[in-house]
Amino acid sequence: MKRICAKASGFFTAAVSILLACVITGILMYGMGYNPLDAYYQLFFGAVVGLSALSESVVKMVPLVFTGLSFAIAKRSGLVNLGATGQLYIGALCTTVVGVYVTGLPAALHIPLALAAGCAGGAAYGAVVGFLKNRFQANELITTIMLNEIATELVNCLVDGPMKDLDALTKFPQSKAILDSAVLPKILTGTRLHAGFLLALLAVALYGVFMKRTKWGYELRVVGMNPSAARTAGMSVQRTQLLAMLLAGGFAGLAGSIEMLAIQKRLMQSFAGNLGFDGIAVALLGGNQPLGILLSAFLFGMMSNGSNKMQMLSNVPSAVIYLMQGLIILFVVGRYLYSKKLWEGLIPQRKSRREEVRP
Amino acid sequence: MAFLEMRHIRKTFGSTVANDDVSLSVERGEIHALLGENGAGKSTLMNILYGMYPADSGEILLNGRQLHLAGTKDAIANGIGMVHQHFMLIPEQTVIENVILGNRGNPFVLNLKEQARRFTELAAKYGMEVDPWCRVDQLSVGQQQRLEILKALYKNAEILILDEPTAVLTPQEVQGLFRMMRQLTDSGCTILFITHKLPEIMDVCTRCTILRQGRTVCSMPILPGADQHELAVRMVGQEVELALHKQAAHPGEEVLRVTGLHCARSDGVEAVRGVDFSVRSGEIVGICGVDGNGQSELIRCITGLLRPSAGEISICGTDCSGAGVKRILRQGVSHIPEDRLKMAVVKEMDLCENMILMHYDQEPVCRHGFLSWRAARLQGEKICRTYQVRMSSLTQAVQELSGGNQQKLVVGRELAQDPKLLIAVHPSRGLDIGATKYIQNSIIAARDRGAAVLMVSTELEEVMELSDRILVMFNGCIMADIRQADATREKLGALMAGIKGGQTCGS
Ligand SMILES: Nc1ncnc2c1ncn2[C@@H]1O[C@H](COP(=O)(O)OP(=O)(O)OP(=O)(O)O)[C@@H](O)[C@H]1O
Ligand SMILES: [Mg+2]
Numbered sequence: 001m002k003r004i005c006a007k008a009s010g011f012f013t014a015a016v017s018i019l020l021a022c023v024i025t026g027i028l029m030y031g032m033g034y035n036p037l038d039a040y041y042q043l044f045f046g047a048v049v050g051l052s053a054l055s056e057s058v059v060k061m062v063p064l065v066f067t068g069l070s071f072a073i074a075k076r077s078g079l080v081n082l083g084a085t086g087q088l089y090i091g092a093l094c095t096t097v098v099g100v101y102v103t104g105l106p107a108a109l110h111i112p113l114a115l116a117a118g119c120a121g122g123a124a125y126g127a128v129v130g131f132l133k134n135r136f137q138a139n140e141l142i143t144t145i146m147l148n149e150i151a152t153e154l155v156n157c158l159v160d161g162p163m164k165d166l167d168a169l170t171k172f173p174q175s176k177a178i179l180d181s182a183v184l185p186k187i188l189t190g191t192r193l194h195a196g197f198l199l200a201l202l203a204v205a206l207y208g209v210f211m212k213r214t215k216w217g218y219e220l221r222v223v224g225m226n227p228s229a230a231r232t233a234g235m236s237v238q239r240t241q242l243l244a245m246l247l248a249g250g251f252a253g254l255a256g257s258i259e260m261l262a263i264q265k266r267l268m269q270s271f272a273g274n275l276g277f278d279g280i281a282v283a284l285l286g287g288n289q290p291l292g293i294l295l296s297a298f299l300f301g302m303m304s305n306g307s308n309k310m311q312m313l314s315n316v317p318s319a320v321i322y323l324m325q326g327l328i329i330l331f332v333v334g335r336y337l338y339s340k341k342l343w344e345g346l347i348p349q350r351k352s353r354r355e356e357v358r359p
Numbered sequence: 360m361a362f363l364e365m366r367h368i369r370k371t372f373g374s375t376v377a378n379d380d381v382s383l384s385v386e387r388g389e390i391h392a393l394l395g396e397n398g399a400g401k402s403t404l405m406n407i408l409y410g411m412y413p414a415d416s417g418e419i420l421l422n423g424r425q426l427h428l429a430g431t432k433d434a435i436a437n438g439i440g441m442v443h444q445h446f447m448l449i450p451e452q453t454v455i456e457n458v459i460l461g462n463r464g465n466p467f468v469l470n471l472k473e474q475a476r477r478f479t480e481l482a483a484k485y486g487m488e489v490d491p492w493c494r495v496d497q498l499s500v501g502q503q504q505r506l507e508i509l510k511a512l513y514k515n516a517e518i519l520i521l522d523e524p525t526a527v528l529t530p531q532e533v534q535g536l537f538r539m540m541r542q543l544t545d546s547g548c549t550i551l552f553i554t555h556k557l558p559e560i561m562d563v564c565t566r567c568t569i570l571r572q573g574r575t576v577c578s579m580p581i582l583p584g585a586d587q588h589e590l591a592v593r594m595v596g597q598e599v600e601l602a603l604h605k606q607a608a609h610p611g612e613e614v615l616r617v618t619g620l621h622c623a624r625s626d627g628v629e630a631v632r633g634v635d636f637s638v639r640s641g642e643i644v645g646i647c648g649v650d651g652n653g654q655s656e657l658i659r660c661i662t663g664l665l666r667p668s669a670g671e672i673s674i675c676g677t678d679c680s681g682a683g684v685k686r687i688l689r690q691g692v693s694h695i696p697e698d699r700l701k702m703a704v705v706k707e708m709d710l711c712e713n714m715i716l717m718h719y720d721q722e723p724v725c726r727h728g729f730l731s732w733r734a735a736r737l738q739g740e741k742i743c744r745t746y747q748v749r750m751s752s753l754t755q756a757v758q759e760l761s762g763g764n765q766q767k768l769v770v771g772r773e774l775a776q777d778p779k780l781l782i783a784v785h786p787s788r789g790l791d792i793g794a795t796k797y798i799q800n801s802i803i804a805a806r807d808r809g810a811a812v813l814m815v816s817t818e819l820e821e822v823m824e825l826s827d828r829i830l831v832m833f834n835g836c837i838m839a840d841i842r843q844a845d846a847t848r849e850k851l852g853a854l855m856a857g858i859k860g861g862q863t864c865g866s
Contacts (some may be wrong), residue, residue, distance in 0.1 A: 025499075213730055215720050222708075225707050232696050232702045234688050
């Protein structure tokens with residue numbers, strides 16, 4: 001009962017945040033001279049109505065699930081991983097290397113190998129953060145940001161240098177295309193929906209089981225909530241946080257890897273846009289819970305998909321969506337200011353009003 | 360009309376009724392004790408008075424005027440101050456920063472120097488010295504307690520609520536606190552005082568109100584020579600069993616051996632200086648001493664939380680000096696740490712998750728890395744039943760339990776492991792009379808099953824009653840090793856102050 005109540009209150013805050021953000025964004029749109037109702041209609045229609053729209057939203061959701069998990073798992077161990085972007089780029093890079101230069105493998109081997117390379121690359125890159133923290137007490141907020149720069153610039157250099165595709169007609173800085181044997185198969189003909197979606201579902205399930213049912217997940221949560229109790233119980237805070245960063249990097253690496261094998265198929269500069277940082281929003285809105293992450297990743301995927309249609313059909317600039325996403329996060333983070341009172345107000349409680357007698 | 364009245368207060372948390380029609384009336388200038396078993400609703404009632412929770416129903420009258428408390432700010436504005444059962448200090452900040460936290464002064468300028476001056480004046484007035492520029496995590500527990508009180512006084516509290524302030528204090532510090540409380544009431548303060556130690560109530564209180572299971576039982580004056588037993592009976596509602604069932608010890612083979620142990624605190628000062636002793640199976644060894652004489656560091660060395668700088672520790676014949684915590688726990692060691700909220704529980708997690716904290720990676724809870732919550736639940740239910748942890752369900756968060764019930768959970772969890780070596784630091788901290796006796800009897804039962812018990816307590820009574828042998832620690836050394844039969848209060852007191860054979864030991 002209590003559990004259910006706590007879960008429901010999480011969904012409730014998320015819903016209130018989304019609603020508030022919609023209202024405020026609507027007012028802003030109105031102020032800018034657009035018709036917010038029409039815009040929202042186009043946004044929603046463009047994102048979920050019809051198979052192609054819906055599948056496209058899911059395609060956009062897949063990498064967000066992984067970057068969301070990346071932030072969430074680090075957060076549960078008490079670390080703030082702002083480095084999903086870097087880990088994602090390293091993951092994409094490793095995947096591309098395997099996908100382009102390893103030849104002669106059947107798809108059944110090539111795809112897993114390419115995915116594993118991306119996952120391992122991201123994990124190793126995440127582990128650097130954990131190592132720096134354990135060894136030199138380097139604050140992960142700073143190291144992750146710095147490592148993001150390093151990773152993106154590394155990819156920039158490589159795709160304009162050693163990995164550049166010189167055979168292509170355009171002299172665009174990008175790598176050769178992933179070999180066909182490494183491309184993730186589609187799972188719905190006529191759409192871009194790919195097997196990465198199934199991997200995302202699997203990852204969310206694994207995350208849930210890992211956190212709740214394994215001793216390592218338990219260690220991770222205890223370390224995140226009370227490190228000194230963790231030490232008294234014989235857990236190693238350092239090793240646990242290193243493991244968390246390893247997994248966080250692995251998830252982010254997979255985001256890049258799947259994006260590469262299913263959608264982009266060529267490594268190029270700044271291909272991932274905001275995927276890394278959007279993962280933070282996804283995890284925050286989803287309360288670091290498996291189902292929450294899945295749902296909020298879908299919401300964000302849906303918004304980014306629908307925003308294009310919105311821009312086309314009702315002329316509202318798609319940047320408005322970023323504004324709305326920002327507002328949602330603001331309301332989630334600031335939930336302590338309003339959620340408790342609102343939530344308690346919703347649950348009927350036998351309360352006799354006390355009259356106030358002013359002196 | 361009484362000075363402060365709480366009438367028909369009711370407060371529920373979900374299905375738990377914490378306060379059910381509680382009434383309390385307090386006169387100006389008195390020290391009013393609030394008594395009751397663990398979970399009786401004392402802290403809840405006081406939190407309502409301090410504006411932390413709204414009451415479901417009932418009213419609060421101050422000077423005949425109805426108070427409407429929407430939050431602690433309103434309570435503070437009405438001159439109500441509270442020192443909570445658990446410290447509410449920010450350890451990384453300085454004393455003065457903690458004191459002014461939440462004060463409303465000039466919103467743009469922060470004059471710390473001026474505030475510090477006023478704070479020091481206030482502290483001096485009550486004979487307490489706390490350096491305003493010291494970081495809170497460098498203060499001793501006693502100093503932190505005093506800081507909490509000063510913090511309330513600094514906000515001009517006229518009604519001071521002290522929720523179990525003596526639980527963590529040494530007897531000397533308690534005497535200091537009582538002096539200060541009397542001084543406060545002389546200058547017009549009213550004090551509401553919660554404690555489980557009846558002699559303290561006899562010492563300092565003028566009246567008391569007794570709560571039982573969320574209801575007021577009675578309110579009565581404390582007269583000199585009043586019967587403590589009667590208070591206890593009224594609290595529990597039936598005859599209480601206050602006897603210890605202790606037979607002579609039959610010590611077996613050596614379980615813990617400490618030789619030549621030295622260890623330094625984090626600031627480099629040597630806290631333990633060459634300690635030798637052993638604990639055999641089937642005996643209880645009590646360590647007593649004024650807090651801060653190296654007991655804490657000694658225990659942390661034995662449990663692997665601190666690396667000794669020299670010396671040897673062997674447990675069950677295996678050398679464990681410098682071994683990790685986990686290796687030591689695996690030897691069959693159970694540890695009841697000194698600070699339950701900081702070290703022994705994860706307060707946001709539920710009871711079930713906390714039940715497995717110290718053995719989460721052992722059968723039957725953990726198989727091949729997977730946790731069985733079913734096994735954990737079974738264990739948890741058994742522990743809660745055996746040690747009478749008052750809770751609504753195992754999915755409740757530990758922070759929702761009353762302080763004493765949190766302690767029962769920790770002690771129960773460790774005793775249920777059937778340890779070979781039990782290390783118990785302040786095992787009865789925060790427990791009511793009945794629970795204290797129950798836990799003490801359980802420790803004796805564990806000894807009779809063959810456990811070696813090493814206990815640390817600042818309570819002389821507890822050490823003298825429970826231990827078969829008593830070690831007195833002073834300044835990082837063991838001053839004496841006394842058999843229970845030879846121990847007297849005076850002897851121990853002198854040793855604890857560092858006086859041995861008429862001579863003061865060097866520092
Ligand atoms: N925030 C909360 N949520 C749910 N239950 C609570 C909460 N706070 C207190 N309770 C319940 O209310 C009851 C009374 O608790 P309270 O803390 O007032 O006890 P207490 O008399 O102070 O006991 P102790 O001597 O152990 O400190 C307990 O059963 C406790 O579990
Ligand atoms: Mg209490």
